[in-house]
Amino acid sequence: MSSHNMIEIRGLDSHYKGRQVLFNIGFAIPHKKVTVIMGRSGCGKTTLLRHLIGLKPSESGRVFVEGQDMGSFDEKGMANYRRRIGVLFQSGALFNSLTVSQNIAVPLKVHTRLSDETIRIMSLIKLHLVGLADFLDYMPSQLSGGMRKRAGLARALAMDPEILFVDEPSSGLDPITAAGLDDLILELRETLGMTIIVVTHELESAVKIADQMVVMDRGNLLAVGTPDEIRSSQDETVLRFLRREAEEQQVNTESYLSRLLGRQYKAGENSTRRQGGVR
């Protein structure tokens, strides 16, 4: 295991309700870099993320954290790993019975012996960072979706994590706020040397923030490289993906017709893999 890799994934398969959603994924996430995992919605990005934060145990294939197999972590090992990470979920996942500042205080109250006043100042610092300092005592239900997401980011940063996982940071945000979030991610890497993993389908923001890009399609790894490498890639599917060409159009027509007309219409290989999976 090379020491400059924070996380390494090898030969990871994943099933969800008897359907295979990840096929033999393998790549490495370098230290103190921004890695963007890209792909259309439903391509397995979020599932991959759940493997990386240990919410889904890997069946075949391994996930290594600094050379240690995550599958061999006991409860304590997993807790230690999770104290080093921060996760921003797609919906923000704020606890809706607590105010914004209480939300941020949750990990601090559980893991540290800091005084209430220190915790309050820390929450304020984090909220200021994401531009929500005025909303300290709001309930999550009083915030807009974008604000909730930013508050979720503040909570993910509460424990000064070494590794930050972000699921779809810009979905549901207005363009200006989304750009602000991208800048913040870059600033975090720059100033604190955080290892950041971002899952997104927004090509523009991906290219802007990524040190390394991972392109996925239907549970398969298409390409790994710097944004420049990806852009200059010769691989057809990657190119199509980048050009957002209606690649699905033809294949989809086929599978669409087959679904409409029933069995007699022979579906293409792609579409069978997509719906068929493991029976």
Place this chain on the structure above:
Amino acid sequence: MIYLVRKLGAIALDLIEGLGRMGMFFFRVIRGVGRPPGKYLSTLKQVQFIGTKSFFVIGFTAAFTGMVLGLQGYYTLSKFGSEGLLGSAVGLSLIRELGPVLTALMVTGRAGSAMCAEIGIMRIEEQIDALECMAVDPHSYLITPKLIAGLIALPLLTAFCDVLGIFGGYLIGVQLLGVSGGAFMDGLTSSVVWDDVYMGIVKSFCFAVLMIWICTYKGYYAGLDEGNFGPEEVSWATTQAVVYASISILVSDYIITSILL
């Protein structure tokens, strides 16, 4: 035929897996008692939610149940000329049976369903995942306070229910139907013994555990069977939680009665 046998096997395996999961769930919740974070405030909130806010409902239920018992008891007992036994009839049936069961059922409907829905929503909104990712044990953080609060609140609510029910029976029997107040109270005090009160308390403890366990478990694993997590799964889980909790309260009531009697 083979298909049927296979189906049976699958059902049995599912059942065992589910029971195992329920057991593990309970174990983790119990284990959470001694673990950080401090549970003072969250337990207090839950006591307020389960206890204080159920006062009105329980009081109402108890008073009217007691009144009906007074009415029914009077007409039945007066046929044998033993109206004097009304006090002991009302007291015994409330303290041994109706108090614990009614309280548990009302609390299941009022607080258990809400708990299930609350946890279910936290599940579908990834809040439980978020807790896990902060290395906070959701069992200990979310559910243990509810269990402790349930164990505190339910016996007290049951006692409140008993007293108010007896009051209701007294009101009807003595004030309305003219049974002698002394006879009512004397029948009550002489026939109720500590064992009856003890049985009521034991029952309410068991019901508290069952109710919290089932309701939070159903919420925690909302949508697990279907594999998708949405509002429908939460509402389905809530319905199931209330039904299962109520049934197990009634079944365990029979079992406890037959053991303790």
Place this chain on the structure above:
Amino acid sequence: MDRKGLELSVGVFLLIGLLCLAYLSIRLGDLQLFGGADYRVEAVFSNVAGLKEKAAVTMAGVNIGQVERIGLQDGRARVEMRINNGVKLEQDVIASIKTMGIIGDKYISISPGADDEYIPSGGAIQDTQPPLDIENLLGKFVFGSVDNNKSSGQKESGGDKK
């Protein structure tokens, strides 16, 4: 809700609940919180059919204690009772088993004595009377060897039961 309000409302709940519980257990359930408020006496009966533990012990119709345990001793029934401390039993009291009402519970009635000495804690009542054996009575009535006043009532109730 702020913390003080929360604590107050929970406090009120706990207070009311505990009061109800205390009322049930001490006032109605006769729970003895402090030992030493009573003393033990035993009595041997030839027959205690129908008597249960926790049954009342009375004198002149006043509750003075309860039955603690019923056991067997040499083919006879040995009954342990707890008697309230304030009540002293003379050495020559008579304990008899009676029935409350027609179909009511069995209880022990102690008739007062006149002796100068009292039964100490752990002592025994010497004179006892078993409950009326209704079947026995009925048999005697059928064969006409029982006094009429007493048996007519017994016969009726016995007949009801059968």
Place this chain on the structure above:
Amino acid sequence: MPLRFYQTEPHQALVKLEGNFDSDTAPEIRKSLIKIVKNKGSESLKIDFSEVPNLGTAGVAVLVEVLRAMTRKGGALELVGLNDNARQMIRLARLGEIFQT
């Protein structure tokens, strides 16, 4: 105890911190610092960070508290020997101007 206290001049105090100043150590450091601010009538407090490899947000928050306590007494707080990491941390908290880094 990762804290050393010197009274350099009658009205000046110097505190030298050693070790990480993060959420694990912050509670203790906070207690000592607040005590120093309260007890000694120093008009200015200097905190030496040259032996602090890592400053976390918890540390920054404690510094905010100390600063507040000092200003309330009319004193001043000076941070010296900050390394890059600490400087970044303070800047990230948008407190660079307040602490004059």
